[in-house]
Amino acid sequence: MNSYIERVIGKVNAKYPYQPEFCQTVEEVLSSLDTVVERHPEYEKVDLLGRMVEPERMFSFRVVWQDDKGFAHTQNGYRCQFNGAIGPYKGGLRFQKNVNPSVMKFLAFEQTFKNSLTGLSMGGGKGGADFDPTGKSDDEIMRFCQSFIQALYRYIGPDTDVPAGDMGVGGREIGYMFGEYRRLKGNFENGTFTGKGFSYGGSLIRPEATGYGSVYYLENVLKHDGEQLAGKTIACAGFGNVTWGICKKATELGAKVVTLSGPDGYVYDPDGVNTPEKIDYLVEMRNSGRNKVQDYADKFGAEFHAGEKPWGVKADIIMPSAMQNDVHMDSAEKIVANKVRYYIEVANMPTTNDALRYLMEQPDMIVAPSKAVNAGGVATSGLEMSQNSERLFWTADEVDRQLHRIMDTIYENSVQAAERNGLGYNLVAGANIAGFERVADAMMAQGLF
Ligand code: 2IT
Numbered sequence: 455m456n457s458y459i460e461r462v463i464g465k466v467n468a469k470y471p472y473q474p475e476f477c478q479t480v481e482e483v484l485s486s487l488d489t490v491v492e493r494h495p496e497y498e499k500v501d502l503l504g505r506m507v508e509p510e511r512m513f514s515f516r517v518v519w520q521d522d523k524g525f526a527h528t529q530n531g532y533r534c535q536f537n538g539a540i541g542p543y544k545g546g547l548r549f550q551k552n553v554n555p556s557v558m559k560f561l562a563f564e565q566t567f568k569n570s571l572t573g574l575s576m577g578g579g580k581g582g583a584d585f586d587p588t589g590k591s592d593d594e595i596m597r598f599c600q601s602f603i604q605a606l607y608r609y610i611g612p613d614t615d616v617p618a619g620d621m622g623v624g625g626r627e628i629g630y631m632f633g634e635y636r637r638l639k640g641n642f643e644n645g646t647f648t649g650k651g652f653s654y655g656g657s658l659i660r661p662e663a664t665g666y667g668s669v670y671y672l673e674n675v676l677k678h679d680g681e682q683l684a685g686k687t688i689a690c691a692g693f694g695n696v697t698w699g700i701c702k703k704a705t706e707l708g709a710k711v712v713t714l715s716g717p718d719g720y721v722y723d724p725d726g727v728n729t730p731e732k733i734d735y736l737v738e739m740r741n742s743g744r745n746k747v748q749d750y751a752d753k754f755g756a757e758f759h760a761g762e763k764p765w766g767v768k769a770d771i772i773m774p775s776a777m778q779n780d781v782h783m784d785s786a787e788k789i790v791a792n793k794v795r796y797y798i799e800v801a802n803m804p805t806t807n808d809a810l811r812y813l814m815e816q817p818d819m820i821v822a823p824s825k826a827v828n829a830g831g832v833a834t835s836g837l838e839m840s841q842n843s844e845r846l847f848w849t850a851d852e853v854d855r856q857l858h859r860i861m862d863t864i865y866e867n868s869v870q871a872a873e874r875n876g877l878g879y880n881l882v883a884g885a886n887i888a889g890f891e892r893v894a895d896a897m898m899a900q901g902l903f
Contacts, residue, residue: 455485455488456487456488456491456492458491458497458498458503459484459485459487459488459491459503462480462484462503462504462507463480463481463484463485465504466480466481466507467481470556472556473555473556473559473560474556475556475557475559475560475778475779475803476555476556476559476560476563478560478779478803478806478807479560479563479564479803480507480563481807482803482807482810482886483563483564483567483886483890484503484507486882486883486886486887486890487503487886487887487890489875489876489877490875490887490890490891490894491503494894496898497894500898500902502894502897502898505897506537506566506893506894506897507563509534509535509536509537509559509562510535510536510537510538511534511535512532512533512534512535512536512555512558512559512562513532513533513609514530514531514532514555515530515531515532515605515606516528516529516530516531516605517529517530517531517583517585517598517601517602517605518601519585519594519597519598519601520597521594522591522593522594529583529584529585529598530553530554530583530584531581531582531583531602531605531606532553532555532558532581532582532583533558533579533580533581533606533609533610533615533617534555534558534559534561534562534579534580534581535562535577535579535609535615536559536562536563536565536566536577536578536579536580537566537577537578537893537897538577539577539893539896539897539900540569540570540575540576540577540892540893540896541569541574541575541576541577542575542576542577542612542613542614542615542616543576543577543578543579543614543615543616544565544569544576544577544578544579544615544616544618544648544832544835544836545561545562545565545569545578545579545580545581545617545618545620545832546561546565546580546581546582546617546618546619546620546623546832547580547581547582547583547602547617547618547619547620547623547627547631548561548580548581548582548583548620548621548622548623549582549583549585549586549587549598549621549622549623549627550582550584550585550586550587550621550622551584551585551586552584553582553583553584553585554584557582557778558580558581558582560778560802560803561580561620561802562578562579562580563578564578564802564803564824564825565578565579565580565832566578566889566893567825567885567886567889567890567893568825568826568828568829568832568889569829569832569836570888570889570890570892570893571825571826571829571864571867571868571885571888571889572829572832572833572836572860572864573860573863573864573867574833574836574860575836576616576832576835576836576839579615579617580620581606581617582620582622582623583598583602585598585602585622586622587622587743588743588744588745589743589744590743592626595626595627595630596630599627599630599631599634600630600631600633600634602631603631603634603635603638604634604638607634607635607638607639610635610646611643611646612643612644612645612646612839612842612843616646616647616648616835616839617631617646617647617648618647618648618649618831618832618835619649619695621694621777623649624649624661624695624740625649625650625651625656625661628647628648628649628650628651629650629651629654631647632645632646632647632650632654635647644839644842644843645838645839645842648660648835648838648839649661649835649838650838655838655841655842656838657834657835657837657838657841657848657853658847658848658849658850658853659834659850659853659854659857660831660834660835660838660853661695661699662698662699662702662703663699663830663831663833663834663835663853663857664695664696664699664800664828664830664831665695665696665697665698665699665700665701665702665703665775666699666702666703666830666854666857667827667828667829667830667831667833667834667857667860667861668696668699668700668773668775668798668800668827668828668830669683669699669700669703669704669707670703670830670857670858670861670862671798671822671826671827671830671861671864671865672771672773672796672798672822672827673707674861674862674865674866675796675798675820675822675865675881676796678869678879679795679820683704683707683708683709684707684708684709685708685709686709686710686770686771687709687710687711687712687726687768687769687770687771688700688704688709688710688711688712688769688770688771688772688773689711689712689713689764689765689767689769689771689772689773690711690713690714690715690764690773690774690775690800691713691714691715691720691763691764691773691774691775691776691777691780691801691804692714692715692716692775692776692777692801693714693715693716693736693739693740693747693750694736694740694776695740696775696800696801696828696831697711697714697736697775697776698733698736698737698740700773700775700800701727701728701732701733701736702733704728705726705727705728705733709771710725710726710727710728711726711727711728712724712726712727712767712769713764713767713769714727714736714747714750714764715747715763715764715776716745716746716747716748717745717746718745718746718747718748718760718761719747719748719758719759719760719761719762720747720758720759720762720763720764720767721747721748721750721751721756721757721758721759722756722757722758722759722764722767723750723751723754723756723757725756727750732750732754735750735753735754736750748760763780763781763785765781765785765786765788765789766785766788766792767792768792769792769794770794770795770796771794771795771796771798772789772794772796772797772798773798773799773800774799774800774801774804774805775800775801775804776801776804777801777804778801778802778803778804779803779804779805779806780801780804780805781804781805781806781809782806782809783806783808783809783812785809786805786809786812786813787812789813790812790813790816790819793818794819795818795819795820796819796820796822797813797819797820797821797822798821798822798827799821799822799823799824799827799828800824800827800828801824801828802824802825802828803824804824810882814880814882820879820881821881821882822881822882823881823882823885823886825885825886825889826864826865826868826881826885829860829861829864830857830860830861833857833860833861834853834857837853837856837857864885864888865881867884867888868881868884868885868888869881869884870884870888871883871884871885871887871888871891872884872887875887
């Protein structure tokens with residue numbers, strides 16, 4: 455490996471041993487950049503990589519909220535403004551009990567490259583809190599969102615930093631946060647957030663966009679392989695917004711999602727999650743706040759496997775669409791033993807680095823990386839920002855058409871970036887390189903800071 459890259463990775467590992475997710479993503483991204491950095495010795499002089507692995511700014515704050523019995527609770531809130539070289543910081547907010555600085559930094563780092571890949575003008579950011587929405591009442595959620603924004607509102611804005619949803623944050627939470635933001639600022643400010651409700655500036659197709667985009671990307675992979683989506687089976691994880699979008703689009707295109715998962719285990723439905731009733735039920739499960747996928751198995755008579763992950767199931771396509779580090783070596787070995795050809799990451803960093811490397815080494819496997827596959831979500835957020843600033847409202851068809859075009863372009867740019875660098879058909883390295891090059895050019899142009 456290039457010695458400058460090696461040194462930067464080494465420094466991050468030494469400096470942040472208590473931030474394992476962040477170290478993991480830095481290693482994953484930088485290790486794709488060998489040929490690029492070899493070609494650009496000037497990067498080392500201005501310490502481009504060393505600057506790129508440090509957030510421009512990151513803050514943490516106290517969030518106090520009152521439960522329905524009147525008791526106060528104190529959580530930790532964060533916003534990581536990682537890189538603003540190509541546009542205002544942009545990225546989701548995650549409310550989940552395991553949120554910590556390492557998780558925030560890994561997500562914001564990934565977001566920087568992902569947003570760059572979309573071709574739109576968005577820098578990388580992420581935020582959230584270690585608040586667990588499971589079992590909370592609607593009033594409790596509202597109070598938490600309001601407290602969160604009381605701490606954050608000064609530091610975000612349509613040209614500064616544009617938050618959106620992530621795990622634990624959907625349309626309802628965005629509504630409560632935007633309401634509090636507007637109250638404090640006394641200004642609509644072009645919506646500031648994305649993923650808003652349709653009555654106040656939200657974009658049609660934004661809820662579906664991450665799932666739809668991942669299926670559009672998958673179609674490109676299949677086409678390259680002389681295959682098509684119709685008739686294929688897909689193993690997914692999670693049952694949230696992203697998996698819901700995959701189920702909808704896969705069904706429309708004649709494929710079948712056969713697994714879902716949750717913190718309690720996984721569901722195997724060989725008939726597919728492919729009727730309006732089943733697909734709508736995912737939304738109902740999410741809204742119930744129970745966070746249990748067994749409810750699906752009980753309702754539709756599917757198999758439920760308590761405490762297990764779905765990666766041992768035979769399917770044509772694997773799409774880990776739940777959370778980070780969901781697929782470890784033991785799962786990767788099962789996937790290979792099942793002779794799966796398409797491993798399409800969807801959740802942010804769903805694969806540990808050793809498992810990812812192992813999967814990429816399989817001669818008969820095609821691996822696609824999450825930062826490209828799931829970029830349709832944030833891309834459609836970018837389309838929402840455009841609509842808000844033009845004070846226009848595009849039709850669902852128009853947004854979907856643009857999303858589709860962006861996903862095709864991300865795929866093409868990734869393929870070409872890998873080929874240009876002599877790496878063959880390598881979608882993982884291609885996405886890292888294509889995402890990196892744009893941010894690197896912008897940082898070089900903007901001088902030292
Ligand atoms: O991981 C992601 O790309 C998101 N959670 C969506 C970010 C956004 O700003 O729409």
